[in-house]
Amino acid sequence: MAPPKQRKVAVMGFRAVGKSSLTIQFVEGQFVDSYDPTIENTFNKTIKVRGQEFNLQLVDTAGQDEYSIFPQAYTMDVHGYVLVYSVTSRKSYEVVQVIRDKLLDLTGAQNVPIVLVGNKTDLHMERVIPQDEGKGLAEQWKCPFAESSAKEKDSVNSVFQQLIMEIERQNGGGQQKEDCTIL
Numbered sequence: 161m162a163p164p165k166q167r168k169v170a171v172m173g174f175r176a177v178g179k180s181s182l183t184i185q186f187v188e189g190q191f192v193d194s195y196d197p198t199i200e201n202t203f204n205k206t207i208k209v210r211g212q213e214f215n216l217q218l219v220d221t222a223g224q225d226e227y228s229i230f231p232q233a234y235t236m237d238v239h240g241y242v243l244v245y246s247v248t249s250r251k252s253y254e255v256v257q258v259i260r261d262k263l264l265d266l267t268g269a270q271n272v273p274i275v276l277v278g279n280k281t282d283l284h285m286e287r288v289i290p291q292d293e294g295k296g297l298a299e300q301w302k303c304p305f306a307e308s309s310a311k312e313k314d315s316v317n318s319v320f321q322q323l324i325m326e327i328e329r330q331n332g333g334g335q336q337k338e339d340c341t342i343l
């Protein structure tokens with residue numbers, strides 16, 4: 161069997177959108193209701209996607225706003241990004257777009273592996289970003305899109321699986337060579 165691949169992923173977005181909650185739900189399978197702003201936390205988890213094992217290093221970053229300086233470190237050895245907004249906050253939806261612009265600016269890339277995530281779907285009454293709006297933005301970005309609830313463990317695993325697939329897709333030919341099995 162092919163050896164596990166090491167992949168580093170950064171979870172980014174505005175404050176309090178649920179970056180830590182999504183990460184902790186994914187890694188530990190639990191939801192913590194209290195709010196404790198993150199400076200930076202790193203988690204590890206091994207997952208299997210399409211028969212291949214991945215050792216994921218997940219960086220749960222500090223909440224950003226439109227004025228934050230994008231931390232240079234997150235452009236260096238990060239393979240992909242989970243960009244999270246809350247479906248209950250238009251501001252967070254705007255911030256996620258600013259973060260992507262900065263990311264593309266700093267990396268000089270036309271595209272980087274991203275999954276766009278609208279979190280807190282369980283807060284039905286507070287929703288201000290319709291699903292179609294998020295979907296439309298992801299189509300514009302040509303990236304996968306998911307709506308999730310870290311609280312209800314809805315679509316949490318698939319967010320990270322989709323990102324892995326997107327990383328592999330964008331790595332294209334080079335990666336395929338590495339995976340190549342001679343029968």
Ligand SMILES: Nc1nc2c(ncn2[C@@H]2O[C@H](COP(=O)(O)OP(=O)(O)OP(=O)(O)O)[C@@H](O)[C@H]2O)c(=O)[nH]1
Pocket residue numbers: 173174175176177178179180181182192193194195196197198199221222223224279280281282283308309310311312
């Ligand atoms: N109802 C609901 N609440 C959520 C969900 N995800 C997170 N929360 C709550 O939202 C608040 C912020 O969650 P965090 O996971 O700390 O958010 P964060 O984006 O990591 O915050 P910063 O570290 O400050 O950037 C907490 O009170 C969570 O319990 C969700 O899916 N549904």
